[in-house]
Amino acid sequence: MTERLPQIARSDALDNRERILDAARVLFATEGLDVTMREVARSADVGPATLYRHFPTKEILATEAFADQMRVCHGVVHDGLEDPDPWRGFCSVIEKICELHARDRGFTAAFMSAFPGAIDFATDRDYALKAIAELARRAKETGKLRSDFVVDDLILxxxxxxxxxxxxPAAQVAASRRFAAFAIQAFRAAPKQTSLPPVARLALGRSL
Structure with a gap:
């Protein structure tokens, strides 16, 4: 009986950790990074002490919570680099990254933040940006991406x-797709009018 206690304790700890991560993912996606650690603990149905035992800071929690999104981001950039047409690969990266960020407000905030306490996240972000810069260089060589494009334009x-x-959420993704189409037109070396994705209803807080 006593030999089973450590195993049960470890199982409970893993369950708590997963509940915390699940709660954080939902709250970060819908509310952004302004969510407090106490709100995460309450949503996960654990005490603050349990939360901080697993994740001492919000930066560490966010890094772990967004690990899947960052892997998807890396995959998107990798596929863009592998495309034999650099411009097509560049456009695909713009479209997919915009949609990824549109689906998760917290991921966007984390991606754009310095997050000094989350070294792994910063390294992953820098890798993605450097890879996009390389893809942009190749796209410029085709003459299709404007020559004055810089990675800071992507951040903007x-x-x-x-x-x-x-x-x-569906309208948010639809609006993001339309925005990405506008951005791609602006990034073209020789802009030309193309058909845009459908218009989405935006939340303006007032009737039109």
């Missing part, structure tokens, strides 16, 4: 994309 675009507020 993500900041704007992160400000989209729509009436529903």
């Amino acid at each position: 675009m993500l900041m704007a994309n992160g400000g989209i507020r729509a009436a529903s």
Whole structure:
């Protein structure tokens, strides 16, 4: 009987950790990083002491909570680099990253933050940005990406994309897709008019 106690304790600890991560993912996605650690603990149905035992800081919690999104982000960039047409790969990265960020407000905030206490997250983010810079260099060589594009333009675009507020999660993604289409047109070396994704209803807080 006594030999089973440590195993039960470890199982309970793992359950608590997963509940905390699940709660954090939901709250960060819908509310952003302004959610307090106490709110996460309450949503996960654990005490603050249990939360801080697993995740001493919000930065560490966010890094772990967004691990899957960062892996997806890496996959998107990798696929873009592997595309034999650098411009097409670049456009695909813009579209998919905008959608990824539109689905999770917290991920956008974390991606854009310094997060000094989350070294792994910062390393992953820097890797993604450097890879996108390499893809942009190749796209410029095709003559299709404007020559004055810099990675800071991507950051500016993500900041704007992160400000989209729509009436529903589906509308938010739809609005992000339309915004990405506008951004891609602006990034073209020789802009040309193309059809845009459908308009989405945005949350303006007032009737129009």
